[in-house]
Amino acid sequence: MITLVAPRQRFPLVITVLGLALLCVFFLYPLSRIFDASFLDSKGAHFTFANYVKILGSAFYQQAVANSFEIGAAATLLTVFLAVPLAFALARLPIAGKSALLTLVVLPLVLPSFVSAYALLLMLGRAGLATQALRDLGIPFGSIYGAPGIVAVYTLTLYPYVLLPTLAGFKAIDVSVEEASRNLGASRWRGFWTVTLPIVIPSVLSGALLVFIETLENFGVPIVLAEDKPILSVEAFKLFVGETDQNPSSAGVLGVLLIVSTALVLLIQRHYLGRRRFATGARRSPPLIPIGTWLSRLASAACWAVVLLSLMPFFAVVVLSFMKFRGPVLQGGFSLDNFADLLGRSARPLENTLMLSGLAAVIAAGIGVPIGYAITRFRSGLTNLLEIVSTMPFAVAGTVLGIGLIISFNSGVMVLTGGWLIMVLAYVVRKLPFSVRSSASILHQIDPSLEEASVNLGVSPVMTFARLTVPLMLGGIVGGMVLTWVTVSSELSATVVLYSGEWQTLTVVMFQALEGTGAGTAVAAASLLIVITLAPLTLVYRLLRRYEASLL
Amino acid sequence: MDRPLETRTLENPSDALNLANITLHHVNRSFGTVRAVDDISLNIADGEFFTLLGPSGCGKTTLLRMVAGFAELETGEIRFGERRIDVLPAHRRNTGMVFQNYAIFPNLSVNDNVAYGLRARKVASSQIGERVARALRLVKLAEHGNRWPHQLSGGQLQRVAIARALVIEPVVLLLDEPLSNLDAQLRVEMRAEIRQLQQSLGITAIYVTHDQEEALAISDRIAVMRQGRLEQIGAPDEIYRRPASPFVAEFMGTTNLLKGNVAAQGQSIRVGETEFAMPRIELPQGTSLSFSLRPEALRPLIDDERAPEGWAVVPAKLARLEFLGALTRIEASLSHGAVLRAAWLDLPLHRLKLGDSLSFAYDPARVTVFT
Numbered sequence: 001m002i003t004l005v006a007p008r009q010r011f012p013l014v015i016t017v018l019g020l021a022l023l024c025v026f027f028l029y030p031l032s033r034i035f036d037a038s039f040l041d042s043k044g045a046h047f048t049f050a051n052y053v054k055i056l057g058s059a060f061y062q063q064a065v066a067n068s069f070e071i072g073a074a075a076t077l078l079t080v081f082l083a084v085p086l087a088f089a090l091a092r093l094p095i096a097g098k099s100a101l102l103t104l105v106v107l108p109l110v111l112p113s114f115v116s117a118y119a120l121l122l123m124l125g126r127a128g129l130a131t132q133a134l135r136d137l138g139i140p141f142g143s144i145y146g147a148p149g150i151v152a153v154y155t156l157t158l159y160p161y162v163l164l165p166t167l168a169g170f171k172a173i174d175v176s177v178e179e180a181s182r183n184l185g186a187s188r189w190r191g192f193w194t195v196t197l198p199i200v201i202p203s204v205l206s207g208a209l210l211v212f213i214e215t216l217e218n219f220g221v222p223i224v225l226a227e228d229k230p231i232l233s234v235e236a237f238k239l240f241v242g243e244t245d246q247n248p249s250s251a252g253v254l255g256v257l258l259i260v261s262t263a264l265v266l267l268i269q270r271h272y273l274g275r276r277r278f279a280t281g282a283r284r285s286p287p288l289i290p291i292g293t294w295l296s297r298l299a300s301a302a303c304w305a306v307v308l309l310s311l312m313p314f315f316a317v318v319v320l321s322f323m324k325f326r327g328p329v330l331q332g333g334f335s336l337d338n339f340a341d342l343l344g345r346s347a348r349p350l351e352n353t354l355m356l357s358g359l360a361a362v363i364a365a366g367i368g369v370p371i372g373y374a375i376t377r378f379r380s381g382l383t384n385l386l387e388i389v390s391t392m393p394f395a396v397a398g399t400v401l402g403i404g405l406i407i408s409f410n411s412g413v414m415v416l417t418g419g420w421l422i423m424v425l426a427y428v429v430r431k432l433p434f435s436v437r438s439s440a441s442i443l444h445q446i447d448p449s450l451e452e453a454s455v456n457l458g459v460s461p462v463m464t465f466a467r468l469t470v471p472l473m474l475g476g477i478v479g480g481m482v483l484t485w486v487t488v489s490s491e492l493s494a495t496v497v498l499y500s501g502e503w504q505t506l507t508v509v510m511f512q513a514l515e516g517t518g519a520g521t522a523v524a525a526a527s528l529l530i531v532i533t534l535a536p537l538t539l540v541y542r543l544l545r546r547y548e549a550s551l552l
Numbered sequence: 553m554d555r556p557l558e559t560r561t562l563e564n565p566s567d568a569l570n571l572a573n574i575t576l577h578h579v580n581r582s583f584g585t586v587r588a589v590d591d592i593s594l595n596i597a598d599g600e601f602f603t604l605l606g607p608s609g610c611g612k613t614t615l616l617r618m619v620a621g622f623a624e625l626e627t628g629e630i631r632f633g634e635r636r637i638d639v640l641p642a643h644r645r646n647t648g649m650v651f652q653n654y655a656i657f658p659n660l661s662v663n664d665n666v667a668y669g670l671r672a673r674k675v676a677s678s679q680i681g682e683r684v685a686r687a688l689r690l691v692k693l694a695e696h697g698n699r700w701p702h703q704l705s706g707g708q709l710q711r712v713a714i715a716r717a718l719v720i721e722p723v724v725l726l727l728d729e730p731l732s733n734l735d736a737q738l739r740v741e742m743r744a745e746i747r748q749l750q751q752s753l754g755i756t757a758i759y760v761t762h763d764q765e766e767a768l769a770i771s772d773r774i775a776v777m778r779q780g781r782l783e784q785i786g787a788p789d790e791i792y793r794r795p796a797s798p799f800v801a802e803f804m805g806t807t808n809l810l811k812g813n814v815a816a817q818g819q820s821i822r823v824g825e826t827e828f829a830m831p832r833i834e835l836p837q838g839t840s841l842s843f844s845l846r847p848e849a850l851r852p853l854i855d856d857e858r859a860p861e862g863w864a865v866v867p868a869k870l871a872r873l874e875f876l877g878a879l880t881r882i883e884a885s886l887s888h889g890a891v892l893r894a895a896w897l898d899l900p901l902h903r904l905k906l907g908d909s910l911s912f913a914y915d916p917a918r919v920t921v922f923t
Contacts, residue, residue, distance in 0.1 A: 452649070468659075
């Protein structure tokens, strides 16, 4: 076969075939097993629609679907209302401490959202600090369990998905279109509604759809806050853990429902919005709008309030981790007991987190960079297919992928369950879309004629990739690896399905503490996680922007 | 294993062992339904400066990239001397390419950029320094070896690109619109320099451009391309003076492309009511055809000046004058309204008024008839 291919195409062809093979085995095959499971009877022998009839006919699961969509829609709307004004203020108004804000605003994207949910629980839950304080003051306080808490956490942790593209949109507007609108007699206010805002609407919507997908897939936040309210991603997990039959048919049905809904939303995003970009290609950002001192102070205060509020839970968790707990109850007084408890029992969760996410980061880059190279530099039917398949994991909830991997590699030729490898595989597959897209976006900034020049001077394509392209991409690759490392270390949804015995991670410790009584251990784990996340980010915070750009 | 390509040495061109004339034999390539390169056969002599000229999308760059190995041939073959090279991967062809945007490696110093190809060829490091220095001297950048690309101007980057391509002693130098990113003044200087360098080294060069003036100034021979096909190959003056088709006539500069019918005796062509005398045409009377007459071949007859012996005269009316300093462009209308363009140096403008009758004389030998 190789001999039929022009010499120039051999190297990318090899990458493409290997990449597709890998995704087939560790992504498409597990997904297909979930589809299979949903259409087979409990013995796994006969084709049937009974599972769908059973699940879709049950009021409980209908409620789960409805809840997931309602919560997702509410959170999406709220993020838009929060993020768009904030983006406009950051792009066009004189805001105090703007560069600090721009740095902080990105953090919720990489900080673990379920830590935020857990902090909310500790502060405002039934036995929460603030709840008791408020009650002592005689102020009635409603429940944060169920929809209100989940929506609040989603809004405060996912708003950067809308904010960042919208901010970029506002900045990319050529000021002359606004001037044209005023020149034609429109007031500044009218100009904003008829020109400025419509231009950024596609950016707003594409960010909003990402928020919606995240809410559908998210497992950590509802597991902390949902209590008795059924949520699709949580119920899929519960069914899978609880199912005793040979064939996890019910979990399969919920998994398929989740995949289909996220895939649909993603399809809408890519195909509907892909063609609606009103980039006016401004070379310079539009100038700030002069507003009075008081207005400017007000706007600054509002921006800071939103950003600090979103980071407050994380701050609270770090502080709480140094306080004394007895069971789930806070005792007051500072100590290192929590950390002693967590690490004294075993340092394995911390080591596992560092090791597994490190491995995942290296492998995801090792696979993602060549794939990104093949799909940017050598367009063909096969590379187009690879591009689509390598983006698809984004639409698959971690829980669902985890279940698929277990069904697929529990028996047969390749038995992987029960070890660390299957966890790393899940992480690599989940982070591959990011790795591929960020490599592609770095490559778009490197002129392909550089590679041609190298080949022309006598260096083979493979060596050109290794010695010229990779060094030129290095900054971006390292940044991407750090971000993969950071996001994997706070991964919960696939981990909780796949971990076994000795391979607990910090997130698993937190998850278990939620069920039991070890609040102190959980807070210490959450606190460690935040430190692990923030420390490398301070080194590469500028690269965070690329993370965001590669998702959209 | 392939044996390494033999090449002449940079310092002593007469040592050439391998007089590599480059042959393209029925080369084809389509992109979808577009035939980007349509059955092209060419023979480029050793040491020749050969230019591929044509409008954008005519296939000239694709053809050059085929020689370099960056575009595949569907059918046909390319040879350097006796050796077939289109089956070789790009990095084994030993061509030196200068890219439109220079493609200087931004992560390497000027020295390392130039040494890149030598290192790929495993040249002893003791020799590399010497050869890099010589190549940089050649392009007048001897002092710039330790600089970084971002510290250089566009013209200097261009020189680095040329040095980097020459230092590997390639069989052929391939230049893909190398001057298009430079400003007008520098473009004129650099093209003279490239030509001078090529001649002193005696290296074969294939040059791609869409600029006809550049092509005329620099080339030994020009191939004019259109829609993937060769329109004409020839020396610059031949292409300009005796274009093979109306397309070439118009592409190679302003011309009067007129349509008419062969008049009696085949000695002239009638355009509207005006007769243009021609060299003898062996076609039946009334045959419709077109011909090209360059503006500078038309001499305005002012103050009852007489036409030189053997020249033809056409009467017209002065319609427009455009004074451009040394040159004045004239537009005159023929009796039936068609426009005749002429250009003349040092025209006595004050004696001309718009609307006046003005006759033009021309040497019939300067007319190109397209049959």
